[in-house]
Amino acid sequence: MQSVLAIVGCGKRGPSVVALESDARVLALGDSLTVGYGATPEEAWPALLAQSTGWRVDNEGVIGDTSVGALERLEALLAANRYDAVLVGIGGNDMLRGAPQQTTPDNLAAIVRTALAHTPHVALIATPAPEPLRATLGSLGDAEFYRVVAQAEKALLIPDVYATVLSDPVLRSNRIHANAKGYG
Numbered sequence: 001m002q003s004v005l006a007i008v009g010c011g012k013r014g015p016s017v018v019a020l021e022s023d024a025r026v027l028a029l030g031d032s033l034t035v036g037y038g039a040t041p042e043e044a045w046p047a048l049l050a051q052s053t054g055w056r057v058d059n060e061g062v063i064g065d066t067s068v069g070a071l072e073r074l075e076a077l078l079a080a081n082r083y084d085a086v087l088v089g090i091g092g093n094d095m096l097r098g099a100p101q102q103t104t105p106d107n108l109a110a111i112v113r114t115a116l117a118h119t120p121h122v123a124l125i126a127t128p129a130p131e132p133l134r135a136t137l138g139s140l141g142d143a144e145f146y147r148v149v150a151q152a153e154k155a156l157l158i159p160d161v162y163a164t165v166l167s168d169p170v171l172r173s174n175r176i177h178a179n180a181k182g183y184g
Contacts, residue, residue: 020085022054022055024084025058026049026084026085027077027086028046028057028058029070029077031062032061032064033178037063039173039182040180041059043183046058046087061089064093066093066094066107067094067107071107088108088115089127092130095129095130108124108149109153115155125158125161126161127146127163128142129141129144140167141163142162142163146159147159162178165182
């Protein structure tokens, strides 16, 4: 039996549908949004994805993590397990902490290249750019470098998820994290 993960493609690939077996193993690499901060572990999106697909989704989110930290952790995670897909949601803390402008895209590109050497199914989950005025108006948008990196590295892009959720106060536990409804 197969579960289907529909992901909006990027670059020359166009829209894509990736079929993974129902017993697929998926790595969710990220920060507090991957951990599910603001909700219970069972309400985090990796747990919900596993529940809805039957996949084994390893939640390797780390609260406060940056792209540097995720890149440093990735090799060991990939060496320890065989993954059928890797979902990467990292970079928000880089932007919030004022990391040098090219650091995050460079680290994301390295993360994608490393993951693609392990599995052909790698997706970037775009994080919104920290724009206080847009956040106040409820209209956050993804940081542009996610699209650029996904296209350059031939990865799939999952756009507008965090931006949409974090733009809606009903879906947030605080200014930068979702609540259980938002992760759902």
